[in-house]
Amino acid sequence: MEIKIEHLSKTYGNQTVLDDISLHISSGTYGILGGNGAGKTTLLRILASLSEPSSGTVQINGIDIKKKKEIRKMIGYLPQEFSVYPGMSVGSALDYLGILSEIPRNIRKERIRELLKQTHLEQEKNKRFQTLSGGMKCRFGIAQALLNHPGLLILDEPTAGLDQEERARFYRILSELAGDRIILLSTHIDEDIEAVCPRAAVLSGGRMIFEGETSEWGWKKCCS
Numbered sequence: 001m002e003i004k005i006e007h008l009s010k011t012y013g014n015q016t017v018l019d020d021i022s023l024h025i026s027s028g029t030y031g032i033l034g035g036n037g038a039g040k041t042t043l044l045r046i047l048a049s050l051s052e053p054s055s056g057t058v059q060i061n062g063i064d065i066k067k068k069k070e071i072r073k074m075i076g077y078l079p080q081e082f083s084v085y086p087g088m089s090v091g092s093a094l095d096y097l098g099i100l101s102e103i104p105r106n107i108r109k110e111r112i113r114e115l116l117k118q119t120h121l122e123q124e125k126n127k128r129f130q131t132l133s134g135g136m137k138c139r140f141g142i143a144q145a146l147l148n149h150p151g152l153l154i155l156d157e158p159t160a161g162l163d164q165e166e167r168a169r170f171y172r173i174l175s176e177l178a179g180d181r182i183i184l185l186s187t188h189i190d191e192d193i194e195a196v197c198p199r200a201a202v203l204s205g206g207r208m209i210f211e212g213e214t215s216e217w218g219w220k221k222c223c224s
């Protein structure tokens with residue numbers, strides 16, 4: 001898997017929210033760190049083909065993000081806010097989303113079983129979505145984003161509101177899921193990045209102010 005972003009900018013009216021971002025990302029868990037309004041969601045929505053660049057190019061595995069149909073087959077996306085029918089059980093909701101994604105019944109069943117295991121939600125399979133804790137909802141969000149077996153998993157601020165224990169569990173799950181795929185994790189919490197991302201980009205006011213290994217001395221100094 002490979003993402004190539006070249007001179008990407010995004011403007012809304014006369015406000016520039018992404019300013020000349022160039023970034024190459026290959027397999028592994030990669031962090032996008034930045035405070036409120038830094039441009040994280042805008043960048044992730046462009047990568048998920050839900051929003052278009054004002055200028056510049058983005059390719060995922062050599063395919064231009066303008067080819068939305070092909071791109072969407074390769075990605076799983078967990079937006080900041082998401083919901084499913086609150087009265088539906090975890091298992092039924094995943095099955096329903098799998099039907100919408102046109103995953104054949106026999107494959108769907110096995111994949112849902114595997115995803116519930118990977119996201120530590122086996123015990124919650126028959127519980128209604130509305131009764132889940134914040135951490136369980138987050139793990140459900142990851143499971144639904146993985147239904148299509150995507151090579152690129154995009155997670156927009158998934159740890160917001162999670163307590164320490166849930167956050168630790170989330171880190172473990174992400175480490176197990178990485179493999180050959182790219183996991184893009186946006187967050188405003190530098191601990192998230194340090195726990196799971198060997199590399200990261202830091203955004204501030206739409207500009208990329210750091211890109212590189214998170215073990216490098218002083219990587220956090222640039223964002224304080």
Ligand SMILES: Nc1ncnc2c1ncn2[C@@H]1O[C@H](COP(=O)(O)OP(=O)(O)OP(=O)(O)O)[C@@H](O)[C@H]1O
Binds near residue numbers: 012017039040042
């Ligand atoms: N559809 C839109 N129309 C106009 N301005 C927008 C739109 N979407 C985002 N913005 C602006 O772009 C800037 C970047 O927003 P974005 O949501 O990408 O930041 P973020 O880093 O994800 O921050 P947060 O953590 O607060 O979501 C903000 O100033 C926001 O107001």
